[in-house]
Amino acid sequence: xxNVISTLVAFLLLFFANxxxxxxQDLVYTPKNPAxxxxxxNYSWMQSSAQAQDKLKDPNAESGSLYSRDPMxxxxxxxxxxxxxxxxxxxxxxxxxxDGVTPGSYTLGDYQIDVTEGPGGINIDIVDMTxxxxxxxxxxxx
Numbered sequence: 545x546x547n548v549i550s551t552l553v554a555f556l557l558l559f560f561a562n563x564x565x566x567x568x569q570d571l572v573y574t575p576k577n578p579a580x581x582x583x584x585x586n587y588s589w590m591q592s593s594a595q596a597q598d599k600l601k602d603p604n605a606e607s608g609s610l611y612s613r614d615p616m617x618x619x620x621x622x623x624x625x626x627x628x629x630x631x632x633x634x635x636x637x638x639x640x641x642x643d644g645v646t647p648g649s650y651t652l653g654d655y656q657i658d659v660t661e662g663p664g665g666i667n668i669d670i671v672d673m674t675x676x677x678x679x680x681x682x683x684x685x686x
Contacts, residue, residue, distance in 0.1 A: 576590070577590060578590075646659065647659050647660055647661055647666075654672060654673045654674045655670055655671065655672060655673065656670075656671045656673055657669070657670050657671075658671075662682065664682055664684055664685070665682050665683045665684035665685045666682070666683045666685075667680065667681070667682050668680070668681045668682075668683065
């Protein structure tokens with residue numbers, strides 16, 4: 545019994561003597577998700593991974609494909625845009641003349657438009673008389 549205890553004490557002394565040679569490193573947690581401080585380049589990988597695992601699809605969602613659009617609806621929208629552009633061009637031409645916008649004060653419906661010349665170009669201030677909102681546009685000289 546004495547022999548076993550002396551062996552155990554010797555083993556423990558050797559064990560604790562070797563502890564001085566033990567090395568360790570710091571463990572640093574690095575999140576993967578960019579929402580929690582991870583690398584922002586992981587975003588696209590995480591999103592594509594989540595979409596690949598998504599088994600539930602919304603039956604009411606429209607497909608984002610370009611081929612699922614209605615050509616007649618696109619034609620109608622394009623035609624409406626062209627007509628509105630032509631009307632606005634004629635309205636501007638009738639209001640401001642063929643020479644374009646000249647300095648002065650103009651009233652178009654609920655809008656008050658003040659045109660002045662500045663050092664950087666022509667300044668146009670548009671005021672919505674109903675809400676009081678103001679927009680300023682500067683057209684630079686060429």
